[in-house]
Amino acid sequence: MSRLIVFVFLILILFITLQYLVRGMAALKKKSSREFEPEELVQDPHCQTYIPKKSALKKRIAGELLYFCNQGCMENYMNKTVKKG
Numbered sequence: 794m795s796r797l798i799v800f801v802f803l804i805l806i807l808f809i810t811l812q813y814l815v816r817g818m819a820a821l822k823k824k825s826s827r828e829f830e831p832e833e834l835v836q837d838p839h840c841q842t843y844i845p846k847k848s849a850l851k852k853r854i855a856g857e858l859l860y861f862c863n864q865g866c867m868e869n870y871m872n873k874t875v876k877k878g
């Protein structure tokens with residue numbers, strides 16, 4: 794009788810271990826399948842600096858979407874374009 798209890802106990806441990814392994818592998822797969830996004834660079838039309846699109850300031854000027862490295866560049870560029878006509 795005690796042998797059966799040990800056997801059942803071992804099966805239970807094996808089952809739990811397998812479940813953990815499967816979960817761990819699934820989590821790992823999920824993590825690795827996450828696609829790597831290459832950082833897209835955009836040029837600041839004011840200071841000609843290349844900046845990552847994500848961190849750039851977006852501004853639509855005359856129907857064209859422009860990217861700036863900071864607020865100062867955006868304002869300077871806008872002032873320049875307004876002066877130009």
Ligand SMILES: [Zn+2]
Nearest residue numbers: 837840862866
């Ligand atoms: Zn700039």
